[in-house]
Amino acid sequence: MIPLRATLRLQCHAGFTFDDAAAWLEYFAALGISHLYLSPVLAPMPGSGHGYDLADPRRINPEAGGEAALRRLAEGARAHDMGLILDVVANHMAAHPANPFWDDVLRWGPASAHAQLFDIDWAAAGGKMILPVLPAPYGQCLAEGQLRLVQRERRGERENEPESAPERAPESELRIAVNDGLHLPLSVASVGGLLRDTGITGHTSIAEALLRATHPRQAAEALAQAGQWAAQPAGQRALADLCTRFHEDDGQRTERWHSLLSAQHYRLVHWRSGADLLNWRRFFDINELAAVQGNRPEVFALLHDTLWPLVHDGLVHGLRVDHVDGLADPGAYCRLLRQQLDQHWPGRGPGPWLFVEKILAAEETLPGDWPVHGTTGYEFMEEVSLLLHDARGGPALAALWAALDDGPPLEQATWQARADILDGSLACDLARTVRQFSALAEQSLATSDLAPAALHRAIRALALALPVYRIYHNGHLTGSADQHWLAQAAQAARAHLPATDHPVLAQLLRWLTTDPQHSPDPASHREAVARFGQLSAPLAAKGIEDTLCYRHSLLLSRNEVGADLSRLAGDATRFHQHCQRRARRWPATLLATATHDSKRGEDARARLAVLSERAEQWRQLWPRLTQLAAPLMASDDQPHPADLTRLYQTLLGHWPMTLSRRDSPLAEEFHQRLQQWQRKALRETRQRSHWQAPDAAYEQHCADFLAGLFRHAASAPLWHALCEAAHSLMVPGALNSLTQCVLRLTTPGVPDLYQGGDGWDFNLVDPDNRRPVDFGLRAGWLQQPASPQALLAGWRDGRLKQWLIARVLELRRARPTLFSHGDYQPLATQGALPASVLAFARSWQDQALIVIAPYHSAAALAGVDVPHIAPERWGDSALLLPAALAAAPLTDIVSGQTFPTCTALAERDARLPLASLLAYWPVAVLTTSPTLKEPAP
Numbered sequence: 001m002i003p004l005r006a007t008l009r010l011q012c013h014a015g016f017t018f019d020d021a022a023a024w025l026e027y028f029a030a031l032g033i034s035h036l037y038l039s040p041v042l043a044p045m046p047g048s049g050h051g052y053d054l055a056d057p058r059r060i061n062p063e064a065g066g067e068a069a070l071r072r073l074a075e076g077a078r079a080h081d082m083g084l085i086l087d088v089v090a091n092h093m094a095a096h097p098a099n100p101f102w103d104d105v106l107r108w109g110p111a112s113a114h115a116q117l118f119d120i121d122w123a124a125a126g127g128k129m130i131l132p133v134l135p136a137p138y139g140q141c142l143a144e145g146q147l148r149l150v151q152r153e154r155r156g157e158r159e160n161e162p163e164s165a166p167e168r169a170p171e172s173e174l175r176i177a178v179n180d181g182l183h184l185p186l187s188v189a190s191v192g193g194l195l196r197d198t199g200i201t202g203h204t205s206i207a208e209a210l211l212r213a214t215h216p217r218q219a220a221e222a223l224a225q226a227g228q229w230a231a232q233p234a235g236q237r238a239l240a241d242l243c244t245r246f247h248e249d250d251g252q253r254t255e256r257w258h259s260l261l262s263a264q265h266y267r268l269v270h271w272r273s274g275a276d277l278l279n280w281r282r283f284f285d286i287n288e289l290a291a292v293q294g295n296r297p298e299v300f301a302l303l304h305d306t307l308w309p310l311v312h313d314g315l316v317h318g319l320r321v322d323h324v325d326g327l328a329d330p331g332a333y334c335r336l337l338r339q340q341l342d343q344h345w346p347g348r349g350p351g352p353w354l355f356v357e358k359i360l361a362a363e364e365t366l367p368g369d370w371p372v373h374g375t376t377g378y379e380f381m382e383e384v385s386l387l388l389h390d391a392r393g394g395p396a397l398a399a400l401w402a403a404l405d406d407g408p409p410l411e412q413a414t415w416q417a418r419a420d421i422l423d424g425s426l427a428c429d430l431a432r433t434v435r436q437f438s439a440l441a442e443q444s445l446a447t448s449d450l451a452p453a454a455l456h457r458a459i460r461a462l463a464l465a466l467p468v469y470r471i472y473h474n475g476h477l478t479g480s481a482d483q484h485w486l487a488q489a490a491q492a493a494r495a496h497l498p499a500t501d502h503p504v505l506a507q508l509l510r511w512l513t514t515d516p517q518h519s520p521d522p523a524s525h526r527e528a529v530a531r532f533g534q535l536s537a538p539l540a541a542k543g544i545e546d547t548l549c550y551r552h553s554l555l556l557s558r559n560e561v562g563a564d565l566s567r568l569a570g571d572a573t574r575f576h577q578h579c580q581r582r583a584r585r586w587p588a589t590l591l592a593t594a595t596h597d598s599k600r601g602e603d604a605r606a607r608l609a610v611l612s613e614r615a616e617q618w619r620q621l622w623p624r625l626t627q628l629a630a631p632l633m634a635s636d637d638q639p640h641p642a643d644l645t646r647l648y649q650t651l652l653g654h655w656p657m658t659l660s661r662r663d664s665p666l667a668e669e670f671h672q673r674l675q676q677w678q679r680k681a682l683r684e685t686r687q688r689s690h691w692q693a694p695d696a697a698y699e700q701h702c703a704d705f706l707a708g709l710f711r712h713a714a715s716a717p718l719w720h721a722l723c724e725a726a727h728s729l730m731v732p733g734a735l736n737s738l739t740q741c742v743l744r745l746t747t748p749g750v751p752d753l754y755q756g757g758d759g760w761d762f763n764l765v766d767p768d769n770r771r772p773v774d775f776g777l778r779a780g781w782l783q784q785p786a787s788p789q790a791l792l793a794g795w796r797d798g799r800l801k802q803w804l805i806a807r808v809l810e811l812r813r814a815r816p817t818l819f820s821h822g823d824y825q826p827l828a829t830q831g832a833l834p835a836s837v838l839a840f841a842r843s844w845q846d847q848a849l850i851v852i853a854p855y856h857s858a859a860a861l862a863g864v865d866v867p868h869i870a871p872e873r874w875g876d877s878a879l880l881l882p883a884a885l886a887a888a889p890l891t892d893i894v895s896g897q898t899f900p901t902c903t904a905l906a907e908r909d910a911r912l913p914l915a916s917l918l919a920y921w922p923v924a925v926l927t928t929s930p931t932l933k934e935p936a937p
Contacts, residue, residue, distance in 0.1 A: 001347055002083040002317055003820075004588060005034035005812045006745075007752045011596065011770060012038055012061070013049050018069035022076045027779035029080035031758060031802070032809020035317060035353075036077060037085040039596070041070055042306060045094045049770055050596065051087070052322065053094040053289060056101075057303050074315035083317030085353060086310075090303050090333065091326035092283035093118075095290035097175075097183055102290060105129070107185040108216055109265025117299055119291045121432055124279040129266040132274025132287055133178050141268075142254045148177040149243045149260075151236065154227045171227025174239060176261075178268070188219045190263040191226065194242065272692055278428040283326065284538040284546075285425035291534075295328045300336060311344040311352060318353030320376060325358065325469045325537035328530040331370055338371040355590055359540070361468045362564045365481070366586065374589020377752055378562035381593050383578050384743055385558065386570030387838065388606060388736050390856050393615030394568045400619040401554040404641040410566060413552055415496075418464050418543030420686055426539060433459055433531040440511065440528045443520040447507060457497060458504040459532065465492035469540045470533035471512065473526070486512060549599060550684040553642060556649045557608035560599050568612060572838050576826040579840070583748035583824045591744045594754040594761055596769060601761035602754075603801075604653040606740050607733025611652075613858040614729075621725065628721055631714035632705050639702045640688060646681055647706065648722065650674065654762045655726035657796040662710055662719055671710045677764040678706055732858040734795055734867035735922050739838070739853040741801060742923045745808040746842070746851045748824055758805055759798035782806060788895045788921055792866055807893050808925055811849075815927075818847040830911065831877030834860035835869060837914065839879055848885055850926040852917055868922045874915040886910030888928040895920035 008028055010021055021036065028036065040051035043059040051061065060067040074084050097103040101114040106129065109115070110122050120129060134141050141147055154171035174191060175183040186194075192210030206226050213219030229235040246256065261268060269277055274287050281291035293299050310316040319341065324330045334356065342351035354372045360379045366372070407413050422430055434456045441447040441455070466489040471482035490509055494502055512532065516525035549559035558565060582589060594602040611618050625648065633639075639647070651674070659666050682689040682699055689695040709715050709722075737760070744751045754761070756773040759781075763769035781799045791800040812819050822842035827850070829837050835857035842849040854860070860869045890899045897920050899912065917924050 001350065001352075002034060002078075002081060003816050004318075004353055004750050005816065005819075006032055006750060006809050007035045007037040007085060007590065008033040008758075009037045009595070009752060009754045010039070011050060011755060012041065012064040013051065014047070014063040015049070016772065017063075018065040018073040022069075022073045024775045024779065025073075025076050025080050025082065027775060027782065029082055030779075030782055031806055032813060033082060033753070034813075035083045035085050036073075037320065037752065038087060040087045040089050040322070042089075042303075045096060045098055049767070052089055052092075053096075054089050054092070054303075055094045055096070055099040057093075058306055060306065070310070071313075071315060074310065078315070084315060085318035085320055085355075086307065086316055087320045087322055088304070088307070088337075089322045090292075090294035090300075091323055092289045092291050095282070095288055097185060103185055104216070106131075106264075106266055107187060109187070111215055113216060116296060117292055117302070119281040119293050121279045121435075124432065124435070125267060125277075127265070130269060130274070130277045130279050131184075131266045132269050132271045132278060133182060134268050134270045135179070137270045138268060139254075142257045145247060145249060145253060147257060147268075149246045150175055150177045150183065151230065151239045151243065152183060153231075154223075171224065172230035172235065172239070173223075173227055174230075174243075176264075184264075184266070186260075187264050188213050188223065190260060191223075193263065194260075195226065275425045275427050275692075279432070281429065281432070281534065283323070284542055285421070291326065293328065294326075295333055300333075304337070304340065308340070308344045311341060312346055314346050316352065318355070321354075321356045323537075324356040326534065328527075328534065329473070330356070330358075331367060331472055334370045334372055353588070359469055359562045362567075364468050364485075367472055367481075368585075374586040374749070376595065377590040377592030377749070378595075379578075380582075380589075380591040380744065380747075380749065381560060382562050382564065383570070383575055384593065384740050385560065385563065385605065385609070386567060387572065387575045387743075388609040388740065388855050389555070389558065389569035390609075390612040390615075391569035391571075393612035396615035396619045397554050397568070397612065400615075400622060401552075401645075404622075404645050405553070407551065407642075410552060414544070414548055414565070415464060417548040417551060418539055421543040421547060422460060422464060422539055424686075425542065425692075426535070429535050429538070430456070430460060430463070433528075433535045436524070436528040436531045437508070437511070440519070440521065440524050441507075443524060450504060450507065454501055454504045455508070457501050458493070458508045459535075461493035461496045461501075462486075462489055462505065462508060463532070463536045463539055465489040465496070466536050466540070469537045471536075472533070473516075473529050483513065545597075545599075546684055547686060550646075550681055551642075551687065553646045553649065555608065555611060556600065556646065556653065557605040557611070560605065561595070561597055572826070572836070575838065576824070576840065579747045579824045583822070587748050587820060589749045590752040591747065591749040592752045592754070593740055593744050594757050594763075594769075596754065596766060598754075598763075598769060599765050600650075600653060601763035601769065602740065602757060603733070603737045603761045604763070606736035607729050608649060608653040609736055610729045610732045610858050611649075613732070613856055621721075625718065625721060628718035629705075629715075632708040632712060632718070634701055634704070637698060637701050639705050643682065643685075643688070643702060644705075647674075647678065647702075650677065650681075650764070651722050652726045652729060654764060655723070655730075656762070657730060657760070660723060662716070667710060671706070673764055673768055674706060675703060676768060678702060680765060730796075731864060731867050732861045735857050735861065735869075736855060737801065738804060738867065738922050739855050741804055742808065742851060742853050742925060743838070745805065745812075746819075746849065746925065747840075748819075748822075748842075751809075753805070758802045760801060778802060792868060792921065795867055804894055804923070811893050811925070811927060815844075815847055815849075818842060818844045818849060822847070822849065825882075828880045829877060829914065830880055831914075832875055833877045833914075834873045834875075837879075841881075841885055843885070846928075848888070848928045850879075850881070850885065850890065850924075852879060852914070852924040852926070854918070854922070869918065871915040871919040874913070874918065877914045878911040879914055879917060881910045881912055883910060886912070890926040890928060892917070892921070892924045892926050894923065894925050899926070 012018055012021060041060055042054055043056040043061050044051045045053040045055050060070050077084055093099055095102055101117055104114050105112040110127055151172055152175055154173040174186055177183050188210050192207045195207035206222050209222035210219055230239055283289035283291060294303060327333045338354060345351040355374055355376055356372050357376045358366060366375060434452055437455050438452045441450040468485045471486060493505060497505060512529055516522040519525040545561050552565055656666055656670060682702060683691045688698050709719060758778055781802055791803050822844040825841045827839040827841055835854045837854050839852045854869055857869060860873050
């Protein structure tokens with residue numbers, strides 16, 4: 001097993017294949033990466049740029065190169081002493097006919113062999129699947145002839161056959177075209193009816209066989225014969241004639257189409273009706289992604305079996321589970337996955353690494369009985385974010401936000417954001433959860449008269465109040481931590497319920513906390529509890545991450561996945577406590593500061609955090625910005641002030657380092673990226689626009705304002721004011737970035753780099769953060785000798801961040817046990833500090849590491865053009881070292897400076913001047929007994 005030192009997240013697809021990734025293995029290894037952490041590698045939808053829209057788990061993504069290319073990448077990685085960690089999607093697949101399993105369920109309904117693969121409530125819609133795909137209401141689509149009957153090649157299993165398979169006769173079939181890319185299958189019986197009833201003769205036997213078929217195996221031969229006939233010239237002409245006559249506007253078209261659609265195993269409805277009518281679970285509220293039942297043994301096998309040969313051959317060293325809370329029983333899934341990984345792993349000793357994407361709330365911990373190595377690191381992102389923000393700026397920021405936004409206070413806004421999602425896009429999920437608990441209530445005389453409406457109110461209130469993503473039954477009784485979260489949620493829920501509903505809430509809590517084995521129907525009880533978890537998790541994600549984080553814009557650098565928006569900042573003591581707990585319990589968990597789901601790049605957040613130090617200046621700047629923006633304000637409908645602050649903060653946080661002129665290509669590129677972000681941001685707020693009901697006029701006003709900022713002559717003063725403000729944040733923002741980076745690299749856990757994060761990361765929200773990365777540029781940086789001081793002088797290009805990463809990862813390579821087993825000891829400072837300093841030591845046996853990282857440095861960097869606090873500004877301030885650490889010479893692996901043994905020891909501590917320790921570089925990573933190469937001169 002290759003030691004886990006650092007992971008690099010790569011997204012492979014047609015535009016960046018496995019072979020493309022292999023071409024940069026030498027650079028990744030030189031940077032110090034131990035494992036490439038790949039986005040899902042199983043076959044997604046054609047043209048997918050991310051891989052999470054899984055279409056066929058039996059194949060490795062052919063657009064990324066297929067299994068052969070993935071094996072080449074794995075073998076090449078192994079040759080560079082690197083391994084692969086793969087992203088696993090176990091809870092959803094593409095809800096599209098390009099997914100052969102979904103297509104089969106659409107064709108056969110409950111009789112499909114794959115009907116249990118997806119989480120479908122067949123009883124809720126009379127045995128049909130609700131498909132919200134129509135561009136207009138059903139009757140309008142039929143009356144206007146918006147649907148088409150088309151002939152296309154029949155896919156069947158052909159695309160999954162090996163290359164050596166014998167040649168097969170071509171086949172064709174009829175499908176319903178809803179739009180250019182969505183061709184829905186016809187039920188076998190309706191195909192037989194069309195062949196029988198439309199005057200096409202000579203194939204009565206085929207038609208009758210199709211009409212009699214009740215199971216796919218019964219219809220296979222008849223379908224093949226019909227497909228072969230349809231592919232012949234005579235069949236093509238006959239079916240073309242059929243389609244032409246089917247579309248004739250002869251007064252019977254609507255009835256003809258309604259009759260055909262009524263014979264299907266799905267029901268087509270307007271896309272806006274999905275939230276109310278849908279009878280199958282989705283990934284969050286995305287109609288294009290259907291939830292699967294990953295806890296079922298046959299589904300688990302389908303989703304994972306393609307990966308086991310790669311694990312068995314030693315080519316895959318770990319898995320990362322996407323959105324583990326989407327599963328019915330996450331703990332049971334993790335235990336089965338751990339068992340399978342160990343079973344297929346060929347080596348001795350510990351099996352492959354296993355991580356879960358789990359968003360932890362404040363003070364929440366990962367369930368201790370999950371056999372995983374940790375999470376994907378969002379809790380660390382939150383910890384370091386709180387550290388970098390200055391609580392002293394809270395009042396000024398709050399005053400400005402109150403003046404700009406006409407919404408309610410944060411607590412009420414949080415409830416409202418979650419309610420908007422639960423009553424809107426997740427209404428069908430809530431309804432299904434209520435149906436499950438209603439069915440459970442009917443199993444006992446004591447609860448048989450609980451009305452569904454009362455259960456609806458109780459479930460809704462409890463889900464809205466739950467402060468964590470979900471609770472876990474852990475097989476039987478809910479754990480003590482979950483009891484705590486439920487009790488907290490119940491208290492809040494009672495305040496939103498009438499007293500008459502309190503007994504209903506109490507019964508709901510009993511169901512959620514008692515052993516299902518004691519119920520009259522244990523299976524129904526377990527499913528009801530799982531339904532509540534599978535409701536509360538997407539509610540938390542959509543309500544907070546994708547709604548409140550766009551609405552509440554006090555400071556956008558705090559609006560991130562896993563963040564507690566009620567807190568602007570934290571202190572060093574809290575940060576140290578989290579690190580010590582991580583060292584004891586989760587020493588191998590991943591540490592992330594950027595992912596593909598981040599709202600903004602890690603360095604954009606670090607820059608924006610400076611506004612918490614300059615909150616009063618930011619508040620005072622607003623009247624000037626308002627005055628300068630006047631020429632861009634339309635008289636009929638202006639951008640709302642809340643939308644303007646989101647735009648201004650985004651401009652400041654993401655402003656390119658070298659951008660000054662509006663007429664430059666860099667400015668045009670920035671404008672284009674901002675346009676994409678702005679449209680998404682306006683719709684995610686679900687206030688003045690909405691994904692389901694876009695306000696085109698308002699969106700255009702906002703787009704015009706943005707375009708005017710970049711192009712309107714009268715907006716030049718506003719442009720220059722924003723440019724000046726952005727550049728004033730860059731120096732302290734860069735120091736924040738370096739502090740954030742060094743903490744990710746050195747605190748307990750394993751650093752994870754998102755693609756491109758080895759340079760400055762000023763990405764906007766996806767899809768902007770999925771843009772191609774110039775690895776050639778980065779490889780060139782690493783190959784070009786430069787002194788640390790030269791890198792600092794040219795800090796705007798991002799090379800100094802890469803230098804820091806490479807130097808620390810080299811130390812991690814040289815001293816793996818120091819990082820995997822070393823303790824964590826906070827260190828104190830003394831004297832009048834110009835900025836806050838986080839300092840700590842890690843030690844293991846005779847090895848030691850000391851990290852010193854400034855933050856809250858805006859005042860100390862005033863008037864400076866590099867992100868480095870000058871030695872004279874530290875005065876007599878010092879780092880206090882325990883005698884055991886101060887007795888040996890120390891070397892800063894980043895700057896290359898050596899500090900001799902401290903001789904003037906006090907009884908307990910030695911004083912090391914910060915002016916010396918931080919004289920040459922912004923942060924310091926000190927180690928004893930240096931084993932690294934000397935830095936380039």
